[in-house]
Amino acid sequence: MFTMTSYTVELVKDPFGILTGQRYEFLIDIEVEEDDELYSESGLYIRAIYSVEEEKSGIMKYELYEKTTQLYLDFDLEDDEVAAVEAFCKEHVQEGNE
Helix, strand or coil, rough: CCEHHHHEEECCCCCCCCCCCEEEEEEEEEEEECCCCCCCCCEEEEEECCCCCCCCEEEEECCCCEECCCCCCCCCHHHHHHHHHHHHHHHHHHHHHH
């Protein structure tokens, strides 16, 4: 498991009006213990796209990156980690409208 340390959230603009609902981009800095397979000395962050629609909301996509190199990491989070990120996004999504 990891610890979320800081984040930014931003409303993704849809200039053509083709998307339903609203999309938000989260950049979430995380700390991972050294013995975890995700660990990187460069630090890590998660880029998550969170969708809000009338009937449902949730993570559409997420990606892991090294902080200093901006290198994409081809890892999947475990189900409980995805659930934690989704709950975090749900809690902070309104900040993207400010």
